Amino acid sequence: MTLLVHYHEIGLKGKNRARFEQILLQRIRDALAGTGARVSRLTGRILVREVPEAQLEEVERRLERVFGIAYFAVVREVPIDFDGIARVGLELLPEDTTSFRVSAKRANKRLPFTSPEAERAIGARIVRATGLPVRLKGADVEVHVEFFEEVAWVYTSRTRRAGPGGLPVGASGKVVVLLSGGIDSPVAAWRMMKRGARAVFVHFHSYPHTDYYSAVKSKKTVEVLADWQGESKLYLVPLAKVQEEIFARCPERYRTLLYRRFMLRIAEAIAEQEDAKALVTGDALGQVASQTLENMHAVGRAVRMLVLRPLVGMDKTEVIEAAKRIGTYEISILPQQDCCSFLEPKRPATRSTPEDLDRAEAALDIPALVRLALEGAEVLRIPPSHLRSAADGQDPEAPAKLLT
Numbered sequence: 257m258t259l260l261v262h263y264h265e266i267g268l269k270g271k272n273r274a275r276f277e278q279i280l281l282q283r284i285r286d287a288l289a290g291t292g293a294r295v296s297r298l299t300g301r302i303l304v305r306e307v308p309e310a311q312l313e314e315v316e317r318r319l320e321r322v323f324g325i326a327y328f329a330v331v332r333e334v335p336i337d338f339d340g341i342a343r344v345g346l347e348l349l350p351e352d353t354t355s356f357r358v359s360a361k362r363a364n365k366r367l368p369f370t371s372p373e374a375e376r377a378i379g380a381r382i383v384r385a386t387g388l389p390v391r392l393k394g395a396d397v398e399v400h401v402e403f404f405e406e407v408a409w410v411y412t413s414r415t416r417r418a419g420p421g422g423l424p425v426g427a428s429g430k431v432v433v434l435l436s437g438g439i440d441s442p443v444a445a446w447r448m449m450k451r452g453a454r455a456v457f458v459h460f461h462s463y464p465h466t467d468y469y470s471a472v473k474s475k476k477t478v479e480v481l482a483d484w485q486g487e488s489k490l491y492l493v494p495l496a497k498v499q500e501e502i503f504a505r506c507p508e509r510y511r512t513l514l515y516r517r518f519m520l521r522i523a524e525a526i527a528e529q530e531d532a533k534a535l536v537t538g539d540a541l542g543q544v545a546s547q548t549l550e551n552m553h554a555v556g557r558a559v560r561m562l563v564l565r566p567l568v569g570m571d572k573t574e575v576i577e578a579a580k581r582i583g584t585y586e587i588s589i590l591p592q593q594d595c596c597s598f599l600e601p602k603r604p605a606t607r608s609t610p611e612d613l614d615r616a617e618a619a620l621d622i623p624a625l626v627r628l629a630l631e632g633a634e635v636l637r638i639p640p641s642h643l644r645s646a647a648d649g650q651d652p653e654a655p656a657k658l659l660t
């Protein structure tokens with residue numbers, strides 16, 4: 257079977273466009289690895305050929321998760337001949353069709369007819385055979401005909417499926433995402449991935465002060481996100497020592513904010529190693545005490561790198577909806593002991609300044625603590641689900657084993 261993949265070309269010009277197409281082609285090839293499908297580029301489209309029928313559902317499931325794809329459909333290849341095209345259109349029309357229209361596009365502009373002429377000629381043949389009414393606006397079924405060099409591709413609106421849109425992962429460089437195990441940060445990661453950024457994940461745990469389950473959850477979350485961006489890297493970083501020092505040497509009310517500052521600093525060091533250009537968090541304005549404008553600013557000043565907060569203007573209900581669509585919600589709501597709950601201050605500061613936090617952490621050897629955390633980090637490479645069982649040397653339960 258053959259599928260025709262469409263992407264939005266708006267805003268893609270010159271060199272950018274060729275790069276976008278190349279990255280998208282590669283992302284589709286990676287996503288369809290092992291299905292037997294062959295992927296090639298046409299003018300303004302991507303063609304997926306030789307999809308075994310038994311694999312169609314799986315191929316469609318994977319294409320729905322490739323950023324950059326606007327929509328796709330199983331198509332029938334027909335020689336350029338109106339009678340033949342109309343016959344295929346008829347075969348493809350579902351039995352319960354109440355009205356239809358033909359929509360034609362020509363990639364080959366040398367054809368001896370215009371798109372409206374083709375639409376009328378094919379439409380008239382379908383009307384003659386079925387008696388169905390044509391509705392140019394609000395048709396029950398649209399018969400799409402796309403003319404290429406020697407052939408036409410035919411499909412209907414009923415079998416067209418939406419892709420996630422956006423830009424293919426890799427088109428916008430790399431970011432480091434601070435992944436907490438909560439609902440928000442996976443959604444923040446997904447939004448960055450949708451804009452073409454490859455996400456490298458960092459999770460902080462307080463083991464042995466809390467259990468290791470938050471790390472297991474973060475791994476399970478990355479497994480879901482790997483289906484959207486391909487193989488993903490997850491750093492599991494111990495924060496316990498940093499927290500002990502903050503507990504012993506810093507004022508209680510700033511504790512959570514100082515934990516956050518260290519998370520950003522450690523993530524920044526990882527970003528430098530990874531050649532990532534920004535840090536991403538799941539902060540939303542006003543959600544918890546640490547997420548006031550003042551506190552976000554005071555925490556963010558600990559690093560020089562750009563800190564992006566793609567959810568900052570979203571409501572919790574919108575984030576929950578998004579998490580459900582992405583597939584991370586069910587994992588995020590599993591109970592866990594968050595590292596920030598370790599010795600949480602009774603009355604946390606809601607309006608701190610960068611100077612308050614600088615003073616609060618003055619007694620700490622910051623570079624040494626960052627180094628120590630980095631030395632204790634474990635790095636996991638998490639393939640998408642279809643490659644997981646075949647992954648070399650991967651033990652999917654590795655973090656779970658650490659629990660025992």
Ligand SMILES: Nc1ncnc2c1ncn2[C@@H]1O[C@H](COP(=O)(O)OP(=O)(O)OP(=O)(O)O)[C@@H](O)[C@H]1O
Nearest residue numbers: 434435436438439440441458459460537538539595
């Ligand atoms: N243990 C952690 N490991 C990595 N990042 C973290 C951790 N805890 C918090 N963060 C980062 O800080 C952000 C704010 O965390 P916080 O727990 O205050 O808010 P939240 O709204 O509950 O976010 P989330 O739902 O992502 O946990 C998170 O979205 C995440 O980016």
